[in-house]
Amino acid sequence: MKIKPLFAVLLCIFSTTLMSSQSFLQKWDGADREVPRLPVRSDAPKPAASRNTLENAGSAPPQKVETPMATDERLERDGWWPTKRSASFQDFVGTSECARCHAKKASSQRATPMAQASIPAAGSVVLREHERLSLRSGPYDYAISHNDARHDYSVSDGVSSISEPLAWAFGLGNKGQTYIYQMGALFIESRVSFYKTLQGLDLTTGHSGSSPRNLADALGRPLDPESLRRCFGCHTTASSTADGFNPSRATPGVACEACHGPGAKHVILMDEGSREEGRQTIFNPGRLSAVGLVDFCGACHRTWNDVNEMGLLGVANVRFQPYRLENSRCWGDGDARLACIACHDPHQQLNHSAEDYDVKCLSCHVLAPTKKTSLDHPGKPCPVGHKNCVTCHMPRVVLPSMHAPFVDHQIRIVRPNASYPN
Ligand code: HEC
Ligand code: HEC
Ligand code: HEC
Ligand code: HEC
Ligand code: HEC
Ligand code: HEC
Numbered sequence: 001m002k003i004k005p006l007f008a009v010l011l012c013i014f015s016t017t018l019m020s021s022q023s024f025l026q027k028w029d030g031a032d033r034e035v036p037r038l039p040v041r042s043d044a045p046k047p048a049a050s051r052n053t054l055e056n057a058g059s060a061p062p063q064k065v066e067t068p069m070a071t072d073e074r075l076e077r078d079g080w081w082p083t084k085r086s087a088s089f090q091d092f093v094g095t096s097e098c099a100r101c102h103a104k105k106a107s108s109q110r111a112t113p114m115a116q117a118s119i120p121a122a123g124s125v126v127l128r129e130h131e132r133l134s135l136r137s138g139p140y141d142y143a144i145s146h147n148d149a150r151h152d153y154s155v156s157d158g159v160s161s162i163s164e165p166l167a168w169a170f171g172l173g174n175k176g177q178t179y180i181y182q183m184g185a186l187f188i189e190s191r192v193s194f195y196k197t198l199q200g201l202d203l204t205t206g207h208s209g210s211s212p213r214n215l216a217d218a219l220g221r222p223l224d225p226e227s228l229r230r231c232f233g234c235h236t237t238a239s240s241t242a243d244g245f246n247p248s249r250a251t252p253g254v255a256c257e258a259c260h261g262p263g264a265k266h267v268i269l270m271d272e273g274s275r276e277e278g279r280q281t282i283f284n285p286g287r288l289s290a291v292g293l294v295d296f297c298g299a300c301h302r303t304w305n306d307v308n309e310m311g312l313l314g315v316a317n318v319r320f321q322p323y324r325l326e327n328s329r330c331w332g333d334g335d336a337r338l339a340c341i342a343c344h345d346p347h348q349q350l351n352h353s354a355e356d357y358d359v360k361c362l363s364c365h366v367l368a369p370t371k372k373t374s375l376d377h378p379g380k381p382c383p384v385g386h387k388n389c390v391t392c393h394m395p396r397v398v399l400p401s402m403h404a405p406f407v408d409h410q411i412r413i414v415r416p417n418a419s420y421p422n
């Protein structure tokens with residue numbers, strides 16, 4: 001997926017452009033190491049007022065602008081970052097420990113799709129609710145069926161067949177669910193996935209539609225060690241640590257410590273009553289700048305730079321909200337009023353009521369058509385609507401391979417018949 005050399009070339013080109021346009025952006029997140037500066041788009045329009053920190057939201061706009069980064073670059077820095085593999089396994093304590101003191105957050109977070117982003121196959125609700133799933137693709141017949149607590153995945157070409165017990169179900173299944181099974185030391189991603197809108201199977205997103213050469217190939221895609229670690233890195237907690245890759249010990253899903261880092265020290269200090277010290281030993285993303293916050297969620301949802309590196313154009317990138325959002329005119333150089341957590345509380349269920357997002361838009365946009373924009377409210381009024389803004393300006397775009405619509409986070413005017421903007 002990654003195109004390193006191309007990226008290096010892009011970096012060169014961009015840094016030359018940056019030098020000549022004198023538009024260096026200031027690094028700002030308290031990190032103690034110089035990092036190569038990556039560019040924001042040079043064509044990105046800048047809103048009159050851009051406010052960069054949560055602490056500053058509401059007061060005068062500071063001119064601290066941070067540059068969005070690729071996740072691999074964030075991971076090289078000191079300190080915690082989601083998907084980082086350098087912490088030791090013993091430092092993770094698990095959500096039930098956190099729940100002792102943060103009971104409300106723990107009970108709501110556990111019910112979120114993020115917390116259920118993977119599960120051992122035996123626990124999959126999708127599989128439990130579907131006695132038998134099947135699909136014919138070219139010459140191959142696929143089936144997933146259960147056998148007590150075991151789910152068998154089989155493929156047949158009419159002459160012979162192979163059957164393997166599934167190990168993991170990835171994705172809660174809001175849109176889809178993909179399966180992983182093991183053959184010896186090899187982890188294989190199923191060639192077919194469950195899709196909610198179909199209530200059945202189809203080819204796994206990213207797998208080629210052309211007919212596999214043989215039965216073994218028809219089963220799925222063997223995951224190379226790096227893809228495997230990444231896959232578990234975003235969908236489980238503490239699968240890769242300083243002690244190596246060990247999915248059997250991992251906590252399934254995105255748990256507290258996937259975002260906040262390992263909590264052993266924090267828990268010990270809090271139990272001792274060393275509150276101030278305790279607060280220093282757990283990562284609080286609330287202290288990041290707006291750009292840092294979006295990159296933070298982007299560790300899994302993919303940052304602007306990650307998507308740029310992948311060179312992913314067209315509707316395929318609608319899944320990657322940080323990229324889409326930062327391409328919006330609204331975003332400018334970054335503004336806490338548009339960081340992911342301005343609209344989503346990661347400890348709570350996603351809010352499906354369009355109306356509830358109006359207040360987010362109106363923190364920047366003026367409502368009355370006669371009202372003038374200001375430093376504090378740089379966004380013009382809408383000549384068309386004054387409520388349910390997201391229904392028109394954050395359209396749902398169908399991603400054919402996922403058989404489902406995704407909300408396009410590139411906030412924009414949608415013209416009839418206009419093509420998907422990249
Ligand atoms: C023994 C009780 C206790 C346990 C267990 C505990 N915490 Fe805390 N935590 C606290 C207290 C007390 C605070 C400080 C609250 C304050 O001062 O507003 C805190 C603060 C935090 C903060 C904010 C830090 C900041 O910058 O102010 C985060 C994030 C956090 N806890 C996450 C966790 C996570 C994740 C776990 C599980 C790994 C956990 N806590 C377990 C007691 C605990
Ligand atoms: C460690 C990886 C990881 C991080 C970090 C992360 N996410 Fe997620 N997120 C996921 C995965 C995986 C899913 C898919 C869950 C599923 O449906 O299986 C997801 C799903 C979601 C959803 C969809 C929930 C639904 O109801 O369908 C929202 C909203 C979301 N994340 C917001 C955020 C925000 C906001 C942040 C940053 C504060 C964030 N995420 C950080 C991995 C992550
Ligand atoms: C860089 C982080 C990352 C990696 C690597 C990754 N995922 Fe995800 N995955 C996500 C996020 C974030 C979402 C939620 C947004 C979306 O649906 O694209 C998601 C969504 C999904 C969904 C749909 C969930 C639902 O409820 O609809 C499936 C299925 C899935 N991933 C499977 C996999 C498998 C299998 C692998 C590895 C082979 C993998 N993912 C690798 C971050 C990741
Ligand atoms: C997807 C990432 C993510 C996960 C998972 C997550 N958090 Fe958080 N957490 C955040 C972000 C972002 C903030 C800062 C914004 C805020 O205050 O909500 C935060 C803030 C906090 C705070 C300090 C702010 C406050 O309101 O006191 C505590 C305490 C906390 N989280 C505890 C937890 C616990 C306990 C869990 C697990 C049950 C958890 N978090 C899971 C992302 C996450
Ligand atoms: C201005 C508000 C706003 C901001 C900022 C925002 N979102 Fe959303 N997001 C929404 C709305 C609205 C929905 C659709 C909710 C619904 O009706 O289901 C949504 C849905 C999602 C979903 C569910 C997937 C889908 O398309 O159905 C994910 C995942 C998500 N957002 C992640 C993020 C991440 C990551 C960020 C930061 C880059 C972010 N969002 C920033 C408003 C926002
Ligand atoms: C951080 C401040 C901020 C927030 C929050 C914000 N916007 Fe904007 N938005 C702007 C600025 C600045 C512009 C550029 C000036 C203008 O056209 O008003 C803009 C432009 C727009 C445009 C015109 C885009 C174009 O391509 O010409 C639309 C439509 C829009 N915003 C809708 C929304 C909606 C809907 C929301 C909430 C989901 C939202 N904005 C949230 C600041 C913001």
Ligand code: HEC
Nearest residue numbers: 358361365379380381382383384385386387388389392413
């Ligand atoms: C019924 C659909 C609809 C709703 C609801 C809606 N808009 Fe719009 N909006 C449009 C259309 C269409 C345009 C383009 C008008 C034109 O230029 O022809 C537009 C234009 C805009 C612009 C660009 C204005 C300019 O002068 O450049 C902004 C900013 C905007 N909308 C913000 C919002 C906000 C904020 C809300 C919610 C308070 C909202 N819109 C609700 C359809 C809608």
